Amino acid sequence: MRWSSGPVAVVGLGYVGLPTALALLSAGRSVIGLDTDPARLAAVRAGTADLLPEDRARLRAHAASPAFTLTAEPAALAGAGSVVICVPTPVDGHRVPAPGALRAACAAAVRHASPGQILVLASTSWVGTTRELLIEPLAARGLAVAQDVFVACAPERIDPGNADHPQHTTPRVVGGATPECGRRAAALLEPVADRVHVVGSPEAAELTKLLENTFRAVNIALVNEFATIAGHLDLDITEVVDAAATKPYGFLPFRPGPGAGGHCIPCDPHYLLWQLRAARVPAPLVDTAMAALAARPHQVARRARDVLAAHGVPVPGARVLIAGVAYKPGVADHRESPALRVIEDLAAAGADVAYTDPLIPSLRVNGRTLRHREDPAAEHWDLVVVHTAHPGHDLAWIEGRGPVLDATYRLDSVKERYLV
Numbered sequence: 001m002r003w004s005s006g007p008v009a010v011v012g013l014g015y016v017g018l019p020t021a022l023a024l025l026s027a028g029r030s031v032i033g034l035d036t037d038p039a040r041l042a043a044v045r046a047g048t049a050d051l052l053p054e055d056r057a058r059l060r061a062h063a064a065s066p067a068f069t070l071t072a073e074p075a076a077l078a079g080a081g082s083v084v085i086c087v088p089t090p091v092d093g094h095r096v097p098a099p100g101a102l103r104a105a106c107a108a109a110v111r112h113a114s115p116g117q118i119l120v121l122a123s124t125s126w127v128g129t130t131r132e133l134l135i136e137p138l139a140a141r142g143l144a145v146a147q148d149v150f151v152a153c154a155p156e157r158i159d160p161g162n163a164d165h166p167q168h169t170t171p172r173v174v175g176g177a178t179p180e181c182g183r184r185a186a187a188l189l190e191p192v193a194d195r196v197h198v199v200g201s202p203e204a205a206e207l208t209k210l211l212e213n214t215f216r217a218v219n220i221a222l223v224n225e226f227a228t229i230a231g232h233l234d235l236d237i238t239e240v241v242d243a244a245a246t247k248p249y250g251f252l253p254f255r256p257g258p259g260a261g262g263h264c265i266p267c268d269p270h271y272l273l274w275q276l277r278a279a280r281v282p283a284p285l286v287d288t289a290m291a292a293l294a295a296r297p298h299q300v301a302r303r304a305r306d307v308l309a310a311h312g313v314p315v316p317g318a319r320v321l322i323a324g325v326a327y328k329p330g331v332a333d334h335r336e337s338p339a340l341r342v343i344e345d346l347a348a349a350g351a352d353v354a355y356t357d358p359l360i361p362s363l364r365v366n367g368r369t370l371r372h373r374e375d376p377a378a379e380h381w382d383l384v385v386v387h388t389a390h391p392g393h394d395l396a397w398i399e400g401r402g403p404v405l406d407a408t409y410r411l412d413s414v415k416e417r418y419l420v
């Protein structure tokens with residue numbers, strides 16, 4: 001056995017991989033950043049990637065450092081002492097896992113693995129992925145795990161755009177193929193997370209991540225349902241959640257909203273459901289929560305139509321502005337954003353829909369490109385739907401300008417305010 005201390009290769013330099021690479025560089029490690037997207041490599045080189053301010057400063061410090069090699073060439077993995085895989089795990093239009101990038105990245109890691117390497121899967125995926133895509137193919141290549149190479153799953157838990165919980169303060173769950181694999185992976189991730197929680201297997205780490213995100217999905221669906229219930233009972237859901245949150249145990253305050261977007265909550269539980277379907281194991285609670293989350297933007301659009309009707313404005317031709325289209329405050333990411341479905345529904349009903357979002361310059365919806373309205377206060381809108389309120393994005397102008405559908409449930413000072 002040979003212990004390799006060479007550079008760390010980070011495969012996939014997105015919302016997870018780039019902060020990981022920067023944490024390792026800041027700890028004095030050399031990093032090979034491998035990404036198959038030339039545009040992403042260029043953004044990293046230029047220092048324009050979407051990051052928290054602390055990471056943006058780190059990127060400026062390291063972008064041109066000789067310790068940071070950027071490449072699109074998978075063969076570069078052969079020269080790494082460790083490999084951390086951070087590629088996307090999306091779902092397709094039918095909510096079915098689309099693990100093509102994950103399979104390709106793991107296959108490249110296996111193909112170029114060299115003795116002594118530590119391989120860590122950080123992507124979220126179905127239970128058994130680390131074994132199926134890394135441990136078994138490495139063994140088939142003649143690299144015995146825990147002798148020649150060391151393999152673990154350490155799913156990322158980062159919350160991009162949330163400065164209250166930076167990557168390093170969130171403990172990292174690590175499950176090694178053997179205890180020695182777990183120890184080596186934990187040591188590798190020390191610069192990335194202040195605390196590591198080791199579990200007994202890669203599968204336990206994989207299911208931990210799926211439990212965390214399914215927990216959030218179920219609770220978001222539940223609080224959205226309670227928002228509808230509170231509306232029917234003429235009660236204020238925010239007052240009710242705030243009151244319930246005074247209980248010091250057994251309750252966590254989830255807030256209602258327009259749905260769930262991004263790369264995790266609307267996708268990850270589908271990886272679990274997909275594998276359970278194959279095993280004929282029902283998970284009706286998870287299934288129902290995911291269906292409710294998928295339906296939520298349609299509920300927002302229906303409510304928008306009702307508000308227009310209540311104001312005597314026919315939906316065809318109505319001018320509707322969506323304020324904030326990112327999937328959550330503080331990020332320039334609109335993947336799976338509920339705003340996309342809201343825009344689609346309203347446009348299909350004939351409304352003239354535009355958006356304002358200082359973090360998203362343009363948006364493709366149903367084959368059309370929409371552009372951010374820089375000065376929405378200068379135009380007339382029959383309805384403003386507030387979908388995402390970014391920190392520092394001044395929405396004070398919406399007051400007194402007609403009806404506002406507040407899908408964030410946070411603008412309680414707005415006078416002509418409607419909730420979903």
Ligand SMILES: NC(=O)c1ccc[n+]([C@@H]2O[C@H](COP(=O)([O-])OP(=O)(O)OC[C@H]3O[C@@H](n4cnc5c(N)ncnc54)[C@H](O)[C@@H]3O)[C@@H](O)[C@H]2O)c1
Nearest residue numbers: 012013014015016035036037087088089101105123124156
């Ligand atoms: N974004 C989040 O909030 C978050 C949080 C925790 C966990 N995760 C999980 O982490 C993983 C990565 O998510 P992300 O948000 O960073 O994705 P991302 O889309 O932001 O970035 C992934 C990067 O991987 C690159 N890539 C794709 N295929 C590749 C390949 N074969 N080889 C090299 N590079 C490749 C892409 O070009 C892209 O730049 C996913 O499994 C996701 O579920 C994401």
